Amino acid sequence: MTRLRYLPNVVTLILDSEKCTGCGVCTEVCPHGVLVIESQKARIADRDACMECGACALNCITEAISVRSGVGCATAVLNGMLRGSEPTCDCSADATCCE
């Protein structure tokens, strides 16, 4: 199928190769194949595919990855602006918003 791509050169994903042990957990949790292991180190292979979900950073035991994670939802950003807070997802309780 047609690969859907979002805006280029925006994501906040940073990988510190010094700290990386090449365990591969980040490549397992990433839903978009952003990271690959090459010569026993993680490498960002497809930065623009990153959706900043934060799964890789949260699961990297050596804290080699950092990303400002959040949900890429305009409604949440608007809600946040109206309330003067961080983006807040309104899809509470029963909602199936990002299903």
Next chain:
Amino acid sequence: MRFRVEPGLYAAGSPTQESPVLVSANYKMSFDRLRSQLGGLDAWILVLDTKGVNVWCAAGKGTFGTEEIAKRVDVVGLGEVVSHRRLVVPQLGAPGVSAHEVARRSGFSVVFGPVRAEDIPAFVSAGMKATPQMRRVQFPFRERVVLIPLELVTGAKHALFLAACFLVLAGLGPGIYSLHRAGTEGVQSAALLLAAFAVGAVLTPVLLPWLPGRAFSAKGAWLGLILVLSLSAFAWAHPGTFENPASTGAWLLLIPAVVSYVAMNFTGASTYTSLSGVRREMRVAVPVQAACAVIGTGLWLAGRFF
């Protein structure tokens, strides 16, 4: 109506103390889908309290998370039910679940299972190994179109309110309030606004990969232009549809603004947009949409009096 499952430990088939433990959200549809996709596999299902929200959403909020897993393992006494020390957590839960933290706090190691429940039997029989394909999130046609009803329902409130405002305001004009104008131009205006909303809510998901641009607001603006062109063609064929030049100009701005806005809000339902990207597109799109909406509404109101 609450689509929730009581958090706790459930049996699928006839699990033994060696059977795998699959972690799920307590959103009823996630739970039911998981059960129906097991294909006769005997397993335990550990249902977390995610307030009735699906795995991905709940992981983003942190309710499907390290904390809740550790707590639930403890509450159900999982250590006494199974002899192994392993949890299968859906990969989409990973933004909320730190595998090494869960292990430290509960003594259970985490294996991230496939993205789609339908791949679980294959994943388990391969010795808890997921193929790269099982790990990838896509956003295919079928997954996009099922979101349409939700897009329509969540947006309907605002769209109907806006349409009602235009309906009522259409009665304004030189002289006294005219019910006749509300009934003709007002109904037409309300219909145009609702059409713009419906086009945004339905065609954005359907045509997503084929609409030009990467920003959703741009995709929506294109859809809006297509709608404007279709209406122009219609007006061309039926002279007299749009007599008032000011209100005709208004719709050239209002329709793309509405469709662009509706499309932009579909970012939340999509599976590949980043927060930084959404912020970037909104910095440009929101002021443009707002300007079009304000100027368009001004022109439309001016059209009442000229």
